[in-house]
Amino acid sequence: MQLAVAATAPLGADVLERLAAKHDVAYLLTRPDRPRGRGRKLAPPPAKESAEGLGIEVRQPERLDDFDPEVGTVVVAAYGVLIPEDVLDRAVWLNVHPSLLPRWRGAAPIERALMAGDEETGVSIIELVPELDAGPIAAQRAFAIQPEDDFGTVSKRAGELAAELFEEALPEPTLRPQAAEGLTYAEKIRPEDRELDWSRPPQELLNRIRALSPHIGARGELHDRPVTIWRARVDDDELVPVEVQPDGGKRMDYEAFLRGLR
Numbered sequence: 001m002q003l004a005v006a007a008t009a010p011l012g013a014d015v016l017e018r019l020a021a022k023h024d025v026a027y028l029l030t031r032p033d034r035p036r037g038r039g040r041k042l043a044p045p046p047a048k049e050s051a052e053g054l055g056i057e058v059r060q061p062e063r064l065d066d067f068d069p070e071v072g073t074v075v076v077a078a079y080g081v082l083i084p085e086d087v088l089d090r091a092v093w094l095n096v097h098p099s100l101l102p103r104w105r106g107a108a109p110i111e112r113a114l115m116a117g118d119e120e121t122g123v124s125i126i127e128l129v130p131e132l133d134a135g136p137i138a139a140q141r142a143f144a145i146q147p148e149d150d151f152g153t154v155s156k157r158a159g160e161l162a163a164e165l166f167e168e169a170l171p172e173p174t175l176r177p178q179a180a181e182g183l184t185y186a187e188k189i190r191p192e193d194r195e196l197d198w199s200r201p202p203q204e205l206l207n208r209i210r211a212l213s214p215h216i217g218a219r220g221e222l223h224d225r226p227v228t229i230w231r232a233r234v235d236d237d238e239l240v241p242v243e244v245q246p247d248g249g250k251r252m253d254y255e256a257f258l259r260g261l262r
Helices: 010-020 046-054 109-115 151-169 202-211 254-261
Strands: 002-007 024-029 034-036 041-043 073-077 092-097 120-127 137-144 218-222 225-235 238-246
Touching (some): 002 010, 010 024, 010 046, 010 073, 010 092, 010 151, 024 046, 109 120, 109 151, 109 202, 120 151, 202 218, 202 225, 202 238, 238 254
Parallel strands (some): 002 024, 002 073, 073 092
Antiparallel strands (some): 092 120, 218 225, 225 238
């Protein structure tokens, strides 16, 4: 079937590529190019890079107030823009949400699930409504969060599962309301969410590191040096860094970091 995809972040790029392998994607709707990286050079969103590689038309409006979808169905995956209510009325907008709704509605469901130590998460395909992530469910499936998982591995699994669920939901989704119980919100990651408080339990610290790797990074001080900790483990009830990045430096094994202090 023909559809459009609204996506920006890597999860959205993954979903776009998987849908394009089985469906006619009329165009990608994504956010405008933004400055990125240390040099702050203008760069395309990950989803745009995927679309251009697939030869899919890219549309990047600053605002959606007068947007005409021109197709019957738009798949939304990590787009990052609220769709105006009158635009929602112009098509069926199906959203990929990487959690078991109504748990973890909001901007950072994968990160918050990992920080909370959840043992499972999943993917919900919902119809978009004006209220945030509150629409009826077209398809939903859970998967276990493994002890070694981080944001990157959970996001990849969510992208794979989302493509499978869309094959169940399209072309005419059967919708059911979300459960009335179990609602939680996944607030956007703030600067303070990155800071590691060494007085907290080791497993809690490890969960924060996993939640913010490999895309944001948890921060703390090691041997009086500010670092980003990308990977760690808990041994004998103690947090042991595995991969760190000193401010202004490159990622390295913790042992290499220690050798550099001598």
